[in-house]
Amino acid sequence: MQYGEGGNAFGNGSYSFSNPVFASLAGYSSMALLKMLGMSTYTMIQRFCTGNFPTPEDDIYKKLMNKLGLSSSIIGNKNDKVERARNNHLNDLENIIPFVLIGLFYVGTRPKFDRALWHFQIFLISRILHTIAYQVFFLCYFVFV
Amino acid sequence: MQYGEGGNAFGNGSYSFSNPVFASLAGYSSMALLKMLGMSTYTMIQRFCTGNFPTPEDDIYKKLMNKLGLSSSIIGNKNDKVERARNNHLNDLENIIPFVLIGLFYVGTRPKFDRALWHFQIFLISRILHTIAYQVFFLCYFVFV
Amino acid sequence: MQYGEGGNAFGNGSYSFSNPVFASLAGYSSMALLKMLGMSTYTMIQRFCTGNFPTPEDDIYKKLMNKLGLSSSIIGNKNDKVERARNNHLNDLENIIPFVLIGLFYVGTRPKFDRALWHFQIFLISRILHTIAYQVFFLCYFVFV
Numbered sequence: 328m329q330y331g332e333g334g335n336a337f338g339n340g341s342y343s344f345s346n347p348v349f350a351s352l353a354g355y356s357s358m359a360l361l362k363m364l365g366m367s368t369y370t371m372i373q374r375f376c377t378g379n380f381p382t383p384e385d386d387i388y389k390k391l392m393n394k395l396g397l398s399s400s401i402i403g404n405k406n407d408k409v410e411r412a413r414n415n416h417l418n419d420l421e422n423i424i425p426f427v428l429i430g431l432f433y434v435g436t437r438p439k440f441d442r443a444l445w446h447f448q449i450f451l452i453s454r455i456l457h458t459i460a461y462q463v464f465f466l467c468y469f470v471f472v
Numbered sequence: 473m474q475y476g477e478g479g480n481a482f483g484n485g486s487y488s489f490s491n492p493v494f495a496s497l498a499g500y501s502s503m504a505l506l507k508m509l510g511m512s513t514y515t516m517i518q519r520f521c522t523g524n525f526p527t528p529e530d531d532i533y534k535k536l537m538n539k540l541g542l543s544s545s546i547i548g549n550k551n552d553k554v555e556r557a558r559n560n561h562l563n564d565l566e567n568i569i570p571f572v573l574i575g576l577f578y579v580g581t582r583p584k585f586d587r588a589l590w591h592f593q594i595f596l597i598s599r600i601l602h603t604i605a606y607q608v609f610f611l612c613y614f615v616f617v
Numbered sequence: 618m619q620y621g622e623g624g625n626a627f628g629n630g631s632y633s634f635s636n637p638v639f640a641s642l643a644g645y646s647s648m649a650l651l652k653m654l655g656m657s658t659y660t661m662i663q664r665f666c667t668g669n670f671p672t673p674e675d676d677i678y679k680k681l682m683n684k685l686g687l688s689s690s691i692i693g694n695k696n697d698k699v700e701r702a703r704n705n706h707l708n709d710l711e712n713i714i715p716f717v718l719i720g721l722f723y724v725g726t727r728p729k730f731d732r733a734l735w736h737f738q739i740f741l742i743s744r745i746l747h748t749i750a751y752q753v754f755f756l757c758y759f760v761f762v
Contacts, residue, residue: 342580344581353577357574414671420569421653421654424569425650425654425714431576431721432643432646435643494725501722505719508711509712561711
């Protein structure tokens with residue numbers, strides 16, 4: 328591969344949306360980051376489902392839920408489902424952020440468009456599958472083993 | 473909005489400090505990141521105030537504090553104030569970093585300057601207010617409720 | 618220092634690999650990020666060495682280790698060595714990611730090459746020394762004190 332020539336005909340401006348590699352990095356990175364930000368909402372949902380809140384201020388929600396008859400107040404400092412969601416969020420931070428940053432430098436090396444697209448797509452799909460496996464299909468372990 | 477034309481007259485170089493949108497992103501991002509890095513110092517202060525340190529090496533500080541007569545050694549693995557500072561730091565990581573990264577891609581779409589500035593300012597202010605609310609004003613809850 | 622002129626002769630394209638400051642930022646950032654990603658592997662190794670796994674699915678590894686005669690199954694929810702590796706990973710996240718992001722903006726200000734290189738090198742070396750000190754030499758504390 329000829330460095331700086333192989334990828335595309337854009338001599339200047341590898342960091343602009345006229346460069347398809349940068350545009351696809353922007354798209355896939357944003358999707359991965361959106362997925363990561365979605366983990367906050369997922370953690371919130373898990374907290375409400377299990378009645379597990381981190382701070383004493385949140386007791387107001389417990390009272391609300393008790394009034395509504397949703398007495399899901401298994402009071403305990405650590406809940407397995409909530410911790411699972413939080414660990415997933417941290418794992419996303421540890422993997423998606425370096426991907427975006429290294430991706431930015433990778434675009435600068437002017438890679439071939441097809442090859443770059445492959446990397447971005449495989450990364451995004453693997454992150455989504457990781458989340459599904461970690462949050463949903465771990466149950467299969469208890470069913471089949 | 474005309475894509476690529478609406479925002480400014482800078483045909484080339486959306487990623488340079490001659491582009492006011494990029495310059496303001498750089499400014500507000502740096503301020504947000506600085507605030508985030510400041511959480512380390514804040515956690516340190518909370519650790520010294522409560523005498524709660526994470527590793528056995530840090531016992532040296534406890535001895536020092538005892539010598540100085542500051543016997544604030546409520547020995548315990550988890551301290552509420554320290555955990556609160558740490559959670560705040562993690563929350564900053566989960567929100568400020570994606571903001572900067574998505575902001576970088578956002579600048580590439582050449583948004584209108586006013587509109588972009590709005591986003592950046594509202595984000596920075598909301599993060600600062602979040603920290604103040606989480607670290608200081610939660611006390612109001614115990615006073616008023 | 619003349620702003621925008623002092624650093625180098627590259628009038629356009631401060632964000633391209635023809636700019637030596639950007640190229641060195643890319644190199645040192647990638648090394649720092651690689652070191653950070655290596656913490657995952659290190660945590661894994663510590664988990665296998667101590668037989669401490671985070672989720673119930675991982676019991677399969679414990680069984681495997683017992684079959685192989687490596688009965689290192691000190692069952693407990695928190696292990697000191699594993700927590701140390703995890704804390705180190707989080708500390709890297711809190712420091713290396715802001716470094717890369719602020720570094721990107723710093724390149725835009727067209728700093729002098731020598732000076733920028735200094736910053737990047739000192740940062741990388743200090744992060745590596747921090748990890749070594751936190752993971753290995755903390756033992757010295759128990760030996761000498």
